[in-house]
Amino acid sequence: MTSLRDVAARAQVAVSTVSAALNGTRPVAAATKLRIEQAARELGYRPNLLARGLQSKRTRILALLFPPPAGGFGPTGMGFATAAAEAAKELGYHVLLSPESAAPVEELRHLTGLGLVDGVLLMEVRLDDERPAFLARAGVPFAMIGRTRDPEGIDYADIDFAATARQAVAHVAGLGHRVLAFVNSPAAAFEAGYGPAVRSSAALATAAREAGLDYVDGGHAGSREEGARALDALLDVRPDVTALAVMGDRAAAGVLAAAARRGLRVPDDLTLLLVLASARVAEIFHPRLTTLEPPSAELGRLGARMLIDRLGGGGPPRQRLVPCRLVTGDSSAPPRTGAAS
């Protein structure tokens, strides 16, 4: 562990001069500066982050809070995390992975009290999330990936559900469909106020109406079995549905299975859209599903950048909405003529 002092000794200068030379805090003669840099290089000097943080009150460490394993999107969580960590690294920051327990606020109080992190990045934000309120009150800088019901004044990056829904509707309407149904994530997620669950259905309904399509609520499903039941229930009531969006890969698998069981072929008899799943996952379905891929990496990056900018100073809150990417698979096609009543 070579320290500033070692470098100073080797370069024959005072410690403070080395600090100044390396940080550019104050002017240092070119010659001595060179000597110092050389000495630092030879010794493989690395500033001790702890000492620096202790002194400067800035650790350049961000906490990334993520919920218990089973929650929400699943695989895409990793996308946020790695992208955020990478973006942070580019800006000279580190990311601390903080798994959340049952008592998120207590957890946060503890974590932020340690003086270890400069700010917090929130994932899986619910509409009425209590964490933002706590952090704001505690004066801890933070940003959200996702957003609360009323996120005014808070930095966040979230999916642009409205644009995404319009995209989806345009896709199916362009193919000639007149009716769009949607099977949402499990009721529990919806009732918990989980953003994507609540906003997806609302946005799809609105977009469909605006485009003159008939929107049908296909209920909720989380498992394969529930997905199958959802399709059955849906078609029993609305046999005129020719296009269906599904949130959640397992539910989609169930829908596909139930469709096959009913003798419906995808995409000939039914157009299927996966909502908020990666193209990688959409591709393992048969047929390959058309999907609205969430911009996980982009959101992670944005979240990290926003938070770091915020640490740097004031400025108005930044709020970014990014639409999903429509990746066309083999599950979309024009409706069968005469399928609708």
Add this chain to the structure above:
Amino acid sequence: MTSLRDVAARAQVAVSTVSAALNGTRPVAAATKLRIEQAARELGYRPNLLARGLQSKRTRILALLFPPPAGGFGPTGMGFATAAAEAAKELGYHVLLSPESAAPVEELRHLTGLGLVDGVLLMEVRLDDERPAFLARAGVPFAMIGRTRDPEGIDYADIDFAATARQAVAHVAGLGHRVLAFVNSPAAAFEAGYGPAVRSSAALATAAREAGLDYVDGGHAGSREEGARALDALLDVRPDVTALAVMGDRAAAGVLAAAARRGLRVPDDLTLLLVLASARVAEIFHPRLTTLEPPSAELGRLGARMLIDRLGGGGPPRQRLVPCRLVTGDSSAPPRTGAAS
């Protein structure tokens, strides 16, 4: 930010006494101790990790190194990370997420030079990985999730490929199959010495031989297209193959598609096994695939524990192998009588 001094002032004692009382470093009179604890509670005191780390040379922070996004297992990476972070938290440690760039060793040199982390947890270890050697030389404590070709003397937790392969072979042999083929991950991964790719095929071949089964090398595939081609190539040469293990979900999707195209039904005409994919993923296939689910969470936990134990003191290196869990889906069945020549 309330500090030790504040607590000391409030409790009318010296700073060092507070430290001692809170850490149990040295005996403190019960009465004063109580007073101190009360004061600390009232002030909401949290020890500053930076100051503590600076003094004690132990930050209680672990770095979790993970490779660039696209690599290896994919989704399961998150399993390692969250489990490791949770296990660490239970033991009073934090986990720093460190994305790895193209120059892993330089990266490590930098990271460990910062004095920020006590130890390093390595993921996605290759057989001839250079990182363990560097860390050992640098005297940085570390543990691996996965293992090198010769991991003697190093702490690691890895998949028990031999046991997993025996399990797979027993499964198909128990159904009556006599021939087992294996489509491995992309050639690039194999040639890079990526542990799971290399060890899976070797273990399956050995296990098959021991059980008296015929083992057939089905080549490599990473994408859906490659998976399809792999099946075609395989069956052209060995039409007697009735059981097939595939590593990688996209490749498996291709195999399934190619099988359908050839008029082969799964599981009636072909038994399909997914290797090293989560049950969650296996479930979205149609039919539900039988899978060997990697013990990601368990490995993450073990890795974190081992590393922390190592920091605590010496002791012999701990090396743990954990088999995958066989989750039976709807893709395994007895071979069609007369299918083999």
Add this chain to the structure above:
DNA sequence: CTGTTAGCGCGTTCAC
């Protein structure tokens, strides 16, 4: 049993 002192490695005043 408790208080005083020193120092972890760094940045930042100040004098010079």
Add this chain to the structure above:
DNA sequence: GTGAACGCGCTAACAG
């Protein structure tokens, strides 16, 4: 342009 001194919050010596 440079150096000496102080303090960030904490732990670990040593006195008392």
